[in-house]
Amino acid sequence: MIRLEGVGKRFARGDVEALRDVSLHVAPGEFVAIVGASGCGKSTLLRLVAGLVPPSSGQVVLAGTPVVGPRADTAMVFQAPTLLPWADVLRNVTFPLRLMKQAAGDTEARARALLATAGLAGFEHRLPRELSGGMQQRVAICRALLQQPRVLLMDEPFGALDALTREEMSLELLRIWSGLQMAVVFVTHSISEAVLLADRVVVMSPRPGRVAEIVPVNLPRPRGFGQEALPEFQAAAQRIRALIYGERLPRAA
Amino acid sequence: MRRSALPSLLVLVVLLLGWEAACRFIPIREFILPSPSAIWAQSYAVWPNLLRHTLATLGTVMWGFLASVAISLPLAMVIAASPAISAAIYPLLVVTQSIPKVALAPILIVALGANELPRVIVTFLVAFFPLVVGTVAGLLATPPELIELGRSCRASKLQELTRIRLPFAVPFVFGGLKVAAALAVVGAVVAEFVGADAGLGYLIQTSMAFFKTPLAFGAVLVLAAMGIVLFQVVSLAEKLLFPWSSGADQPPPGM
Numbered sequence: 001m002i003r004l005e006g007v008g009k010r011f012a013r014g015d016v017e018a019l020r021d022v023s024l025h026v027a028p029g030e031f032v033a034i035v036g037a038s039g040c041g042k043s044t045l046l047r048l049v050a051g052l053v054p055p056s057s058g059q060v061v062l063a064g065t066p067v068v069g070p071r072a073d074t075a076m077v078f079q080a081p082t083l084l085p086w087a088d089v090l091r092n093v094t095f096p097l098r099l100m101k102q103a104a105g106d107t108e109a110r111a112r113a114l115l116a117t118a119g120l121a122g123f124e125h126r127l128p129r130e131l132s133g134g135m136q137q138r139v140a141i142c143r144a145l146l147q148q149p150r151v152l153l154m155d156e157p158f159g160a161l162d163a164l165t166r167e168e169m170s171l172e173l174l175r176i177w178s179g180l181q182m183a184v185v186f187v188t189h190s191i192s193e194a195v196l197l198a199d200r201v202v203v204m205s206p207r208p209g210r211v212a213e214i215v216p217v218n219l220p221r222p223r224g225f226g227q228e229a230l231p232e233f234q235a236a237a238q239r240i241r242a243l244i245y246g247e248r249l250p251r252a253a
Numbered sequence: 254m255r256r257s258a259l260p261s262l263l264v265l266v267v268l269l270l271g272w273e274a275a276c277r278f279i280p281i282r283e284f285i286l287p288s289p290s291a292i293w294a295q296s297y298a299v300w301p302n303l304l305r306h307t308l309a310t311l312g313t314v315m316w317g318f319l320a321s322v323a324i325s326l327p328l329a330m331v332i333a334a335s336p337a338i339s340a341a342i343y344p345l346l347v348v349t350q351s352i353p354k355v356a357l358a359p360i361l362i363v364a365l366g367a368n369e370l371p372r373v374i375v376t377f378l379v380a381f382f383p384l385v386v387g388t389v390a391g392l393l394a395t396p397p398e399l400i401e402l403g404r405s406c407r408a409s410k411l412q413e414l415t416r417i418r419l420p421f422a423v424p425f426v427f428g429g430l431k432v433a434a435a436l437a438v439v440g441a442v443v444a445e446f447v448g449a450d451a452g453l454g455y456l457i458q459t460s461m462a463f464f465k466t467p468l469a470f471g472a473v474l475v476l477a478a479m480g481i482v483l484f485q486v487v488s489l490a491e492k493l494l495f496p497w498s499s500g501a502d503q504p505p506p507g508m
């Protein structure tokens with residue numbers, strides 16, 4: 001579904017080499033998490049796949065065609081909810097489809113159904129500022145899902161949420177994802193979140209950003225927090241931790 | 254949101270009573286400082302005349318205000334669209350602001366004739382600047398995340414402007430509109446001082462020429478009321494048309 005072939009990205013401003021020679025395949029319907037130290041190019045990687053910035057070298061291929069700009073079949077969830085302050089929840093959720101002139105007769109009904117799944121029934125006509133941070137982020141996720149993307153890009157979508165909301169929303173995301181044919185690339189700072197959610201965890205190393213290793217997670221689905229105690233879970237988490245901190249800390253474990 | 258008007262009303266009444274009392278007990282001549290009752294009596298006596306002058310000023314104010322809106326909004330969009338255009342136009346705008354409009358008015362009247370047009374232009378010149386500045390600030394204050402959201406939805410430059418930047422700028426635009434409404438009254442009076450045969454500015458000048466100070470004071474009070482009413486009309490329009498804007502906890506437009 002997504003193929004990155006030797007992708008490099010250098011920002012002219014500041015002369016930063018954000019990514020070097022990144023190659024990665026994501027299968028249709030696969031859930032891939034990306035972890036790595038701050039500044040190692042995770043957001044840049046997502047923006048490349050989203051077509052928001054062009055690569056300096058290599059190429060990004062999506063469903064067989066090189067990415068040259070934003071596409072209708074990819075959707076992005078940003079770190080902050082980024083809702084339109086003047087539009088109510090329903091109009092925020094339908095905004096991308098209306099902007100791309102893809103709104104159909106059933107768009108609103110689908111949006112309402114999606115909001116109900118996300119526990120936002122009854123909030124359709126509230127303004128973003130009347131919602132809590134967690135609710136706003138759920139609206140942003142509904143907005144991305146309503147586009148029925150084949151590729152969903154999520155940049156630390158739960159980063160600003162408290163631990164409780166975060167866990168609840170992780171499971172909700174998995175439940176929604178399992179019913180759709182959609183590849184997910186999910187950037188996170190939380191190792192346990194990555195292991196809980198993903199089929200594979202891409203560990204990146206910084207300066208310049210490269211793929212250090214791809215750690216497969218062989219836990220059965222549906223996933224749940226009960227699995228955190230399983231040895232497979234612990235082994236994957238340990239491996240990721242070692243890859244991230246191994247370069248900096250003496251092997252303590 | 255809505256503060257009670259009672260305390261300020263009370264202060265006003267006390268001030269008026271004090272003024273009235275001062276005029277009664279201290280012998281001040283009426284053409285220097287008329288008492289509130291004298292102002293009311295003299296103004297009320299000629300109310301059809303006062304109304305005619307008020308309507309004349311109101312006309313100039315409205316035309317000047319509309320011209321400000323019609324010119325400022327597109328101008329602000331052009332300025333916000335590119336740093337190069339902004340660098341070319343902004344200094345010129347600042348120059349127009351540093352020219353005293355009172356000095357410009359007689360020149361315009363000689364050039365354009367003693368009609369409504371030069372007065373409307375002076376009103377426009379006084380009123381439009383805060384509107385341009387406010388709108389530009391709003392258009393440029395749009396968070397980059399929202400712009401990126403638009404880009405990821407494949408928005409064109411025009412869509413980005415109309416669907417994201419302009420709506421975001423609405424509270425800023427209304428901030429500018431409120432200031433412009435108040436300034437338009439100032440501009441109209443300045444123009445009327447210089448060249449007019451009607452209007453409250455004209456009335457103030459002619460009254461003072463004949464030492465009819467109470468009537469001049471009456472005209473000043475009508476002007477103040479006009480400014481307040483226009484300001485409130487703009488606020489009300491904002492509340493009705495863009496309810497999300499007025500209650501929003503957004504910072505007031507930087508001016």
Ligand SMILES: Nc1ncnc2c1ncn2[C@@H]1O[C@H](COP(=O)(O)OP(=O)(O)OP(=O)(O)O)[C@@H](O)[C@H]1O
Binds near residue numbers: 011041
């Ligand atoms: N638009 C840009 N212009 C210049 N440099 C940039 C730009 N965007 C990112 N960078 C640089 O590229 C590098 C990677 O940035 P990126 O935002 O992808 O990191 P990240 O892994 O997402 O970090 P974090 O986990 O803190 O979000 C950083 O060194 C950053 O300074």
Ligand SMILES: [Mg+2]
Binds near residue numbers: 155
């Ligand atoms: Mg990032």
